[in-house]
Amino acid sequence: MSTDIQTLKSLDLFADLNFGELEQIAPLMHLMKVTEGEVLTRKGEPAGTFFIILSGNFMLSFKEERTFTLHNKGNIIGLSTVVTPFRYTGTAVALTDGLVLLMQGQDFLRLIQSNSALGDKIMQKINEIVSERMPYMTGAWEERRY
Amino acid sequence: MENLLIEFLSNTGFALVDYRNIIMLLVGIIIIYLGVAKQYEPLLLVPIGFGMLIGNIPIIKDFGLGIYESGSFLNYVYYGVTHDIYPPLIFLGIGALTDFSTMLARPVLMLLGAAAQIGIFTTFLGALAIGFPPNEAASIGIIGGADGPTAIFLTAMLAPRLIGPIAVAAYSYMALVPVIQPPIMRLLTTRKERLIRMEEPREVSKREKIIFPIVGFLLCCFLAPAALPLLGMLFFGNLLKECVVVERLAKTARTSLIDIVTILLGVTVGASTQADVFLTRQSIGIFALGAFSFAIATASGVIFAKIMNLFLRKKINPLIGAAGVSAVPNSARVVQMVGQKEDPTNFLLMHAMAPNISGVIGSAIAAAILWSFMSL
Numbered sequence: 276m277s278t279d280i281q282t283l284k285s286l287d288l289f290a291d292l293n294f295g296e297l298e299q300i301a302p303l304m305h306l307m308k309v310t311e312g313e314v315l316t317r318k319g320e321p322a323g324t325f326f327i328i329l330s331g332n333f334m335l336s337f338k339e340e341r342t343f344t345l346h347n348k349g350n351i352i353g354l355s356t357v358v359t360p361f362r363y364t365g366t367a368v369a370l371t372d373g374l375v376l377l378m379q380g381q382d383f384l385r386l387i388q389s390n391s392a393l394g395d396k397i398m399q400k401i402n403e404i405v406s407e408r409m410p411y412m413t414g415a416w417e418e419r420r421y
Numbered sequence: 422m423e424n425l426l427i428e429f430l431s432n433t434g435f436a437l438v439d440y441r442n443i444i445m446l447l448v449g450i451i452i453i454y455l456g457v458a459k460q461y462e463p464l465l466l467v468p469i470g471f472g473m474l475i476g477n478i479p480i481i482k483d484f485g486l487g488i489y490e491s492g493s494f495l496n497y498v499y500y501g502v503t504h505d506i507y508p509p510l511i512f513l514g515i516g517a518l519t520d521f522s523t524m525l526a527r528p529v530l531m532l533l534g535a536a537a538q539i540g541i542f543t544t545f546l547g548a549l550a551i552g553f554p555p556n557e558a559a560s561i562g563i564i565g566g567a568d569g570p571t572a573i574f575l576t577a578m579l580a581p582r583l584i585g586p587i588a589v590a591a592y593s594y595m596a597l598v599p600v601i602q603p604p605i606m607r608l609l610t611t612r613k614e615r616l617i618r619m620e621e622p623r624e625v626s627k628r629e630k631i632i633f634p635i636v637g638f639l640l641c642c643f644l645a646p647a648a649l650p651l652l653g654m655l656f657f658g659n660l661l662k663e664c665v666v667v668e669r670l671a672k673t674a675r676t677s678l679i680d681i682v683t684i685l686l687g688v689t690v691g692a693s694t695q696a697d698v699f700l701t702r703q704s705i706g707i708f709a710l711g712a713f714s715f716a717i718a719t720a721s722g723v724i725f726a727k728i729m730n731l732f733l734r735k736k737i738n739p740l741i742g743a744a745g746v747s748a749v750p751n752s753a754r755v756v757q758m759v760g761q762k763e764d765p766t767n768f769l770l771m772h773a774m775a776p777n778i779s780g781v782i783g784s785a786i787a788a789a790i791l792w793s794f795m796s797l
Contacts, residue, residue, distance in 0.1 A: 321460035359758050387750045389518050391774040
């Protein structure tokens with residue numbers, strides 16, 4: 276099931292995009308129901324899909340058993356699909372039933388090819404999210420606290 | 422009854438198999454594994470891998486089953502490979518999918534797409550030097566273009582016997598872009614060069630985008646008429662995309678059509694890859710020269726970008742030269758990745774797309790030139 280423009284517009288990742296750009300993305304994003312306990316990504320596996328949370332709670336566990344939860348609409352799981360190392364760096368499990376939007380990595384590559392300016396915009400936004408999340412993933416956040 | 426049973430058993434694959442079938446079946450399984458588990462170019466490697474399983478099942482000769490047996494199902498489908506039907510259709514889909522605006526915004530970057538083709542001609546000469554006949558040397562050289570359909574197109578014309586190994590080598594190296602290119606890029610550039618920021622490309626008007634496929638087609642095909650099937654379809658596909666009024670056709674070309682043709686091409690190329698052509702010393706030579714060609718193509722693009730910087734007022738980041746090999750958009754993504762390692766706020770993806778898509782045109786022209794030379 277593909278998704279509607281209004282839903283996309285409400286997500287932080289796509290908030291800056293215009294209607295025409297959202298129209299190009301809509302057919303590539305698919306709505307998926309998630310049930311409690313379902314594993315979305317497994318650490319170390321090739322990253323082929325990324326997910327944007329619409330509802331539900333999700334736990335991400337990284338190396339050295341570092342974990343955090345994501346529950347806000349617009350949070351992203353599986354960023355390694357579009358940035359290095361192109362291999363999931365964490366395992367994501369649904370803690371409750373929920374709804375996510377998913378995009379295949381192959382579709383993202385086609386998007387870059389068909390509209391590189393749009394691909395570039397999304398990559399920049401994803402890069403911001405990665406740099407915000409990096410301290411939590413690597414433990415630098417805890418070191419900063421103490 | 423007993424005779425019938427013995428005859429039946431003697432016709433099974435178990436009775437007909439030899440060790441070369443087993444090796445090829447294992448190669449097919451490894452290719453499927455790389456596509457599925459490692460997700461290396463899965464859209465291509467999965468059909469090719471399964472095709473290798475189909476093509477290497479031991480069967481009775483002249484039973485009308487094998488890909489090389491006239492009248493068999495596989496033989497009919499393989500006709501699209503041997504008669505160069507599939508590669509132009511894939512180019513139609515690529516044209517209908519690709520945005521050329523980054524290239525049009527700064528046409529000078531097209532030179533990088535041309536420079537990367539040096540790898541093709543260097544390898545052609547190298548293959549000649551080590552004893553490959555000219556037609557096979559040309560087909561091996563084209564692997565460096567990192568463009569599967571172009572490699573198959575040229576090989577079907579010049580050395581049809583080698584379609585299997587050359588296609589497998591070309592697609593494997595396309596899948597290995599993130600592994601092969603970064604060390605070469607880092608080796609040939611300084612940190613200061615990798616940090617170069619490029620200015621935002623100008624906005625390209627709709628009119629320019631519509632005129633480009635027509636003018637581009639005329640220019641390229643007057644220059645290299647043998648590129649007509651590939652570039653004719655590429656530019657036609659792009660016109661379908663950009664003119665907007667035939668969106669239904671453009672959508673079919675870039676989705677259903679390209680997917681159907683990829684399935685047919687992948688399965689039959691895989692099925693044509695049989696022990697007698699694949700398990701040879703020549704195949705090792707093809708893989709080694711293919712890797713060499715790909716490495717030279719990457720290096721040529723980077724070095725040429727550095728040379729261009731000697732003359733350009735607005736410097737370009739030489740990393741984008743590596744995207745001059747086709748492999749769209751994987752090599753542009755690798756440029757982005759290597760650049761971002763030096764400076765996470767530097768975005769090279771859009772800039773790298775310009776040489777990347779001109780590399781598609783460049784490798785088709787290179788193939789046409791080689792084909793023309795071989796036909797003289």
